[in-house]
Amino acid sequence: MRHPDYEELRTAFTAAVSHELRTPLARLVALLESADLPGANLPELLGKARVEVDEMTELVDDILFLSELEQGREVVALGETEAAPVLRAVIDERIERAEIAGVRLELRIADESLLVPMRRRMLRTVVENLVENAIRYAGEGATCVVSLRPEERGIVLEVSDDGAGVPEEDAPRLFERFFRSDRARTTRGSGLGLAIVKHVVETAGGNVEARGAKGRGLDVRCVLPSA
Numbered sequence: 001m002r003h004p005d006y007e008e009l010r011t012a013f014t015a016a017v018s019h020e021l022r023t024p025l026a027r028l029v030a031l032l033e034s035a036d037l038p039g040a041n042l043p044e045l046l047g048k049a050r051v052e053v054d055e056m057t058e059l060v061d062d063i064l065f066l067s068e069l070e071q072g073r074e075v076v077a078l079g080e081t082e083a084a085p086v087l088r089a090v091i092d093e094r095i096e097r098a099e100i101a102g103v104r105l106e107l108r109i110a111d112e113s114l115l116v117p118m119r120r121r122m123l124r125t126v127v128e129n130l131v132e133n134a135i136r137y138a139g140e141g142a143t144c145v146v147s148l149r150p151e152e153r154g155i156v157l158e159v160s161d162d163g164a165g166v167p168e169e170d171a172p173r174l175f176e177r178f179f180r181s182d183r184a185r186t187t188r189g190s191g192l193g194l195a196i197v198k199h200v201v202e203t204a205g206g207n208v209e210a211r212g213a214k215g216r217g218l219d220v221r222c223v224l225p226s227a
């Protein structure tokens with residue numbers, strides 16, 4: 001039987017999705033309208049329209065991915081992956097963009113042979129979301145450290161930065177769908193990244209926690225069972 005709160009949750013989710021889609025849609029309509037004006041710069045307008053469409057596509061992809069995960073269609077726990085090469089690749093692909101954002105990326109691997117209990121693509125999703133967030137939100141001059149180490153309670157995968165952080169009371173809420181801390185509202189993003197991270201990590205039998213304070217960076221720590 002369905003949980004009594006199910007309908008309520010579903011309504012809230014639908015409302016959030018609609019709201020998130022409305023913003024780029026409204027911008028797209030405004031762009032199309034201005035294309036009709038005399039002297040309109042069409043190549044520029046088309047470029048901007050493309051960005052809005054890309055943003056909507058990304059949002060829809062994320063929602064689909066999350067719902068697939070929730071229905072168990074993406075079997076996260078299946079398989080195991082040597083983590084170090086994946087972490088290295090994710091960082092290498094972003095060195096330049098991080099540099100432009102003024103964020104230094106650092107990798108600390110305690111054991112090159114550590115295996116984590118999820119498929120490569122899922123591990124990639126987790127690390128990409130966390131590193132992307134640091135590049136997007138930490139701010140100029142910050143350092144983001146990605147580390148992997150064995151501990152007694154499991155394999156710890158941690159992404160921490162010493163940048164802008166979030167208010168302490170926001171930290172536990174970051175994993176909620178569509179939750180964005182205030183500072184981020186001017187930047188693009190739908191607030192789904194960390195919800196996806198949490199879902200993947202928990203499906204793989206692990207847990208994830210965020211700790212931070214305003215101006216003192218954010219530390220996201222995943223603990224995974226040894227594969």
Ligand SMILES: Nc1ncnc2c1ncn2[C@@H]1O[C@H](COP(=O)(O)OP(=O)(O)OP(=O)(O)O)[C@@H](O)[C@H]1O
Nearest residue numbers: 133134137165180181184189190191192193194218
């Ligand atoms: N490293 C960080 N430093 C400061 N704030 C962060 C950091 N990572 C996440 N946040 C905050 O957490 C919020 C939620 O992050 P999440 O990744 O879930 O969504 P998003 O980045 O806003 O959008 P998406 O990842 O779906 O594109 C962000 O909007 C931001 O406010």
Ligand SMILES: [Mg+2]
Nearest residue numbers: 133189193194
């Ligand atoms: Mg994100």
